[in-house]
Amino acid sequence: MSNQKDYQFIEYTTSLCPICLKRVDAKIILKDNKIFVLKHCFEHGEQEEILEENAEYYLKRMQYTKPGSVSKTQTLRKNNCPFDCGLCPDHEQHTCIGLIEVTKDCDLKCPTCYANSGNGSYLSLKKIDEMLDFFLDSEFGNAEILQISGGEPTTHPQIIEIIKLARKKKIKYVMLNTNGLRIADDEDFVKELSQFVGGFEIYFQFDGFNEDTYKHLRGRDLSEVKMRAIENLTKYKIPITLVSTIEKGINDQEIGKIVEFGINIKYIRGINFQPVAFFGRLGTVNKKNRITITGIIQEIEKQMNGMIGVNDFIPLPCNVDRVAISYLYRVKDDFIPLTRNLDIKNYLPVIRNTFKFDPEDFLKDLVKNTMCSSGNCCNYLNLLKKFKKIIPDSYLLKSKEEKIEYVSENTFRISVTSFVDAYNFDMKSMKKECVHVITPDLKKIPFSSYNILHRK
Numbered sequence: 001m002s003n004q005k006d007y008q009f010i011e012y013t014t015s016l017c018p019i020c021l022k023r024v025d026a027k028i029i030l031k032d033n034k035i036f037v038l039k040h041c042f043e044h045g046e047q048e049e050i051l052e053e054n055a056e057y058y059l060k061r062m063q064y065t066k067p068g069s070v071s072k073t074q075t076l077r078k079n080n081c082p083f084d085c086g087l088c089p090d091h092e093q094h095t096c097i098g099l100i101e102v103t104k105d106c107d108l109k110c111p112t113c114y115a116n117s118g119n120g121s122y123l124s125l126k127k128i129d130e131m132l133d134f135f136l137d138s139e140f141g142n143a144e145i146l147q148i149s150g151g152e153p154t155t156h157p158q159i160i161e162i163i164k165l166a167r168k169k170k171i172k173y174v175m176l177n178t179n180g181l182r183i184a185d186d187e188d189f190v191k192e193l194s195q196f197v198g199g200f201e202i203y204f205q206f207d208g209f210n211e212d213t214y215k216h217l218r219g220r221d222l223s224e225v226k227m228r229a230i231e232n233l234t235k236y237k238i239p240i241t242l243v244s245t246i247e248k249g250i251n252d253q254e255i256g257k258i259v260e261f262g263i264n265i266k267y268i269r270g271i272n273f274q275p276v277a278f279f280g281r282l283g284t285v286n287k288k289n290r291i292t293i294t295g296i297i298q299e300i301e302k303q304m305n306g307m308i309g310v311n312d313f314i315p316l317p318c319n320v321d322r323v324a325i326s327y328l329y330r331v332k333d334d335f336i337p338l339t340r341n342l343d344i345k346n347y348l349p350v351i352r353n354t355f356k357f358d359p360e361d362f363l364k365d366l367v368k369n370t371m372c373s374s375g376n377c378c379n380y381l382n383l384l385k386k387f388k389k390i391i392p393d394s395y396l397l398k399s400k401e402e403k404i405e406y407v408s409e410n411t412f413r414i415s416v417t418s419f420v421d422a423y424n425f426d427m428k429s430m431k432k433e434c435v436h437v438i439t440p441d442l443k444k445i446p447f448s449s450y451n452i453l454h455r456k
Contacts, residue, residue: 007031007038010059016082017041018278018422021453023080028426030055037426049287049423054294054310057324061315063345068318068432069094072138074443082430082449093318095444096434097175098135098143102128102162103151107181110218112245112276122156125165127440132169134442143169147203147435149177160192167196175203175241179218180229187232194236198400201239201269204229208244208254209261216250217276234267239408241269247276248291255296256303263328263335263412270413278421279451287423293324293416300414308414312337314344321429322418330410420448 007029015026015037026039028051035052052058071094075086084090104120106113123131136143146166153159153176166174174196183190183202193202204226207213211221233240242262246252255273262268275291294310301309308326316323328335338344395406420430425448433446445454 007036010035013037014081014427015039016422016425016452017044017047019044021422026426030059035059037424047423050290050292051424051426052294053292054298057294057297057310057313057315061320064315064317065320066317068092071095071444072140074138081427082425082446082453085445085449085454086443087436087445090431091446092431093434095135095139095143095436096318097145097147097436098139098444099147099149099177099435099437099447100128100131100135101149101151101437102153102159103156105155106150106152106179107155108152108179108218108220110179112217112247120151122158123440125158125161128162129165131438131440131442132166132171135438135444136169136171138444143171145173145175146171147175147177152179152181154178154182154189163193163196163200167199172199174200176200177203177205177243179205179222180226181222183232184225184228187235190232190236190238194238197236197238198404201241202233203243203272204233204240206230206242206244206258207246208251208258210251210254213251213254217245217247230265230268234265237267237404237408239267239269239404240265242271244271244273245276246273246291246296248289248295250289252291252295252299253303255299259300259304259308259414267408269408269411270415273414273416275416275418277419277448277451278423290424293322293418296416297324308337312339313414313416314339316415319429319432319434321426322420322433323415325413325415328412328414335412420452422452425452 008031010028010030013026013028015024016022017024017039020041020043022041024039024041026037029036029038033055034050035055035058036048036050038046038048040046071087071091073087073089073091075084075088077088077090078084081088081090100123103122105122106120132146135146148159148162148166150156153162156162163174163176176193206226207217209223211223214220214222230240242258244251244255244258246255259271262271273296275293275296276289278287278290297310297313308328313324313326315321316325327338329338395403398406417435420426420433430446430449433448435447436444437447437450438444
């Protein structure tokens, strides 16, 4: 009989007991070529939860990490992470995406809703104005991405005024997070939204094509509604990111089809896959239905016959534990992953801590670094030459509208964002989570801990 354990210890972390929500000691372990969190609650016993389905990806992810960016904090260390959220000084990353829930009202009752939305109140324009000023100040006047969410934000009677206000504040990029019901049936509203094109996109809930998928995840068949919404948005040239919640055994077999669909629609700029998280309205938790970041990218490789592979994805440097991304660029009639020609980990100093990729900013950063006196100048010069094959010098001379068209036609991004719940909670990744809910009492709380612990 073997006297060895059935796993390999990788590292120590802190987790939560999903039953009592108390902090518990935990191990990150490797078993059967997968990564798990193994923890013990003195009251509720030993618990094991999968973190990643591909151990090799997980173990290599730290090659891509880099120092976090500074953000102002609002609370002190008192009860220890994640109970001091606000942000507290223990947090390791600034706000890549600031999320404001402008209403609790929603025209759907999704079984998987993290916000448990339904009938509810609206935030006033005055309060939203105050929250936007707070967001800007907390990022030293350089807020990058605002996501207007809810509830369903398009039910807010002043949604157009809210977007105008955000644009007036000089926030670099604004996303409208929507289920698309109003967009599908109100073309005049879509026409109004088109005035914001340029630093604006629709973050569009899109879970697949099958009736049963939508009934399970959203409570009703929305397949035709989604297509009408996309048709209206593309008619007015409004950039779209498809946001697909993926649950194993429900719609994971549609992942490749979603990618192919997105690539072939001109104004769909990218896809964000989100493994279903076990919080919010979700009732009975079936942990066997959990899919991970690497589970999704393995399905992409399998379902697309290698056109996009596991090795075409890299961990996002600002949060290597919970986000994987692949940028694609057009070569004639095909899209090629950028990582096939570039070893991104060699260029981390010129990659900003953000979800937002701006070709113009990237080119400027590269030019700046090729003029420096460090030993990496030749390395950056080589990258600049390669990158100009993708984004030529003529791009900088284009008008705002021409730049939008060029990016829409020639680039595409696929990201996978895995939010933390009480089952797979890992303190290390929690401290670097960079999607933050901005609350009416002027705090910034990481999206995951907000939904696990702080949502009222």
